[in-house]
Amino acid sequence: MATPELKKLFGQRHCDECVLHPLCKPPLVGIEEIERLSGSVLARRPLERDSVLFRAGEPTRSVFISQNGSFKTVAINEAGDEQVIGFYFPGELIGLEGLGDGKFRADAVALELAHVCEVPLPALERVAGQRADFQRQMMRAMGEGMARHQDHLEMLGRKQAQERLAMFLHGLSERQGRLGRDPLQLHLAMSRSDIGSYLSLVIETVSRGLSKMQDEGIIAVKGRHLRVLSPQRLQALAHGDEA
Amino acid sequence: MATPELKKLFGQRHCDECVLHPLCKPPLVGIEEIERLSGSVLARRPLERDSVLFRAGEPTRSVFISQNGSFKTVAINEAGDEQVIGFYFPGELIGLEGLGDGKFRADAVALELAHVCEVPLPALERVAGQRADFQRQMMRAMGEGMARHQDHLEMLGRKQAQERLAMFLHGLSERQGRLGRDPLQLHLAMSRSDIGSYLSLVIETVSRGLSKMQDEGIIAVKGRHLRVLSPQRLQALAHGDEA
DNA sequence: CGATGGCTTGATACTGGTCAATATGGGTGG
DNA sequence: CCACCCATATTGACCAGTATCAAGCCATCG
Structure with a gap:
């Protein structure tokens, strides 16, 4: 569904797979809206295995969507031990936790060669402010994130x-x-x-x-x-x- | 800070304590914005201990803020056993998980006599669409919710x-x-x-x-x-x- | 005043953590 | 292309911590 224009504006390759996600699913945001933020939405270089997308503590300036390749997020507590908090597959938003206090709460690490799409927060907010449907999609995406956390909690609840x-x-x-x-x-x-x-x-x-x-x-x-x-x-x- | 007008519009009593939460913190949303949705934002009767605010599976039409009194959310899996997923104290948004697929994912139960403020989604979306700062606050609130889940995960991670x-x-x-x-x-x-x-x-x-x-x-x-x-x-x- | 539900305390068993040895396999260099 | 090597995974033996089962305590409420 990713139209050629959409592809061009968002960066380039692989957006076909990204179609999976509500954020990218047309006709969510019309070309004209995208146009308005095309300057700020940019594609990213490939990330190889074990490379870090963002680190806990860094200010949240963007959220990310993997176009292909999966990620894990890892929290490191003050005692220094790591804990894997989540796994992310293509089409899932990464970094939403950072919207709380403006800082990422965990490291995000590529589990394999991956291509991510970076969505700067200002762009996100701008479009969300203009398109009610997009805003709802954002909420929906966050709700899904919380739901995944809840699934995780239920997993850990089983003894x-x-x-x-x-x-x-x-x-x-x-x-x-x-x-x-x-x-x-x-x-x-x-x-x-x-x-x-x-x-x-x-x-x-x-x-x-x-x-x-x-x-x-x-x-x-x-x-x-x-x-x-x-x-x-x-x-x-x-x-x-x-x- | 809750001005008399604000109090009137939102319903009534106890909003002073609600000031704690960003959603209610002025000058988040001006009186005029509130005015526009005063018809849909309404206060709720007191809920006594053990009474249910919402149930898993119900369509999410509103989210809630407890003005006083705490809540728990309880997930019930297909095997039938319950698991407490979260505790909510005054000023914290309850029900955000429901924004994912439009259904609540857990029951919310009052742990003691409580007064909650009900915020219908349409109202939420309307204001969010008009006020960028409010929209950011919503995202922030959701981020905080995810952060709390993460804290919970880290708790369960400790052996x-x-x-x-x-x-x-x-x-x-x-x-x-x-x-x-x-x-x-x-x-x-x-x-x-x-x-x-x-x-x-x-x-x-x-x-x-x-x-x-x-x-x-x-x-x-x-x-x-x-x-x-x-x-x-x-x-x-x-x-x-x-x- | 007895009863009921929530909490505490005790004894035992079993799951999963720990320590340790071995196997597998992907990658590198000869 | 093969052999080696190191990281990753598997398997085993043992032990610690928590679940389980059971009894008793305490407070509240009818």
């Missing part, structure tokens, strides 16, 4: 490691599906230790959990490639229906 | 029950202070089991943890009244600095 893992995989699968890809074929862009940090489990427990699911014939794992063999049983596990 | 509890109390203390009250004098509006659910601990562990802190002279607890005796040690505990 059984196996259930958390199952919820995690199930969630990945869903998101994968929404991206139009095969929901049963997961490429884990993140390391085991990222997963562990995200689920508040040590890496050994993650590993054991995956092995167990594999033994039970629910999934097939090989390194960072994972195939869901029985979505039903995976979901059941996620809901704590069985051991 | 030691004692640390989680300490973080929780420390957080309460801070919020209490921000409300202008004595940060060392906490009235726990929520039950032990609410705390347990929030921290993903069973009620016995919460109880034991509080008792232990009391034995160590960090706090003094009596039922739902709690006094922080040593804020430093509490904070140290929260950061995992010692056992």
Whole structure:
């Protein structure tokens, strides 16, 4: 849907994939509105694996959308230990937490080669002020962000490691599906230790959990490639229906 | 600061305390803007303890601000078990999660007698569309909501029950202070089991943890009244600095 | 005054964290 | 192109912390 003009204005390549996100979904913002901020909306160079998109504490001047490539956000507490707070896939807004007090609350790190689109806040606010529908989309995007956090909280609320893992995989699968890809074929862009940090489990427990699911014939794992063999049983596990 | 006119327009009583929140803080929105939506912004009757402000699944037509009295939000998963997702104190926006897909994601329940101010979404959007500063405040409020979720995530990330509890109390203390009250004098509006659910601990562990802190002279607890005796040690505990 | 719900305290079992050894595999340099 | 190497992941043995089960306490309310 990304029209040639839209592509040109937003920067360049890959916006076709970005269509997924409400922000980019036409006819959200007409060309003429985009025009008005074309000076400030700019595309970004590719970010390679492990490179940092923004750091906790930095003033929030923009939010970001990955066009392709996934990210993690990592919070570092005063004790110095890291915790993975979220994973972001193409089309999802990154950095919304920073809108609270104007500073990012976590580091954002590319999990693989990625291309992000940077949206400066002034531009965001300007368009939002002029287009009620766009403003609603922004709210919606933030609401979705909060909803994802809530899902994460519910994951951590489950006491059984196996259930958390199952919820995690199930969630990945869903998101994968929404991206139009095969929901049963997961490429884990993140390391085991990222997963562990995200689920508040040590890496050994993650590993054991995956092995167990594999033994039970629910999934097939090989390194960072994972195939869901029985979505039903995976979901059941996620809901704590069985051991 | 709530001028008499403002009071009248918004409904009535207690808006003085609401001043705490950016949304209500003048001169955020001028009287004339308020005027335009005075028809739709309305105050609410008191809600007594345990009464439900909204339920998960209901369409989000409004968000709410408690003028006095605290709330909890409770998510119920498909397995049927409840989990406390958040606590809300006067001046904090409740229901923002609903902006994502237009449905509330959790039940909101009054922990004590409360008075809430209901802000219909159309009104919110209308003013936001007209006043850039108000719109920014909304974003800020949502950002704060996400930040609170992140704090919660960091709490659940700590593996030691004692640390989680300490973080929780420390957080309460801070919020209490921000409300202008004595940060060392906490009235726990929520039950032990609410705390347990929030921290993903069973009620016995919460109880034991509080008792232990009391034995160590960090706090003094009596039922739902709690006094922080040593804020430093509490904070140290929260950061995992010692056992 | 008894009953009820919320909280505390105790004893035991089990899950997951810790420590340690081994395996795997992607990348680099010869 | 192969071999080595280091980072990442898996597996095992053990132990600590918290859930579980159970009993008793305390306060409030009818």
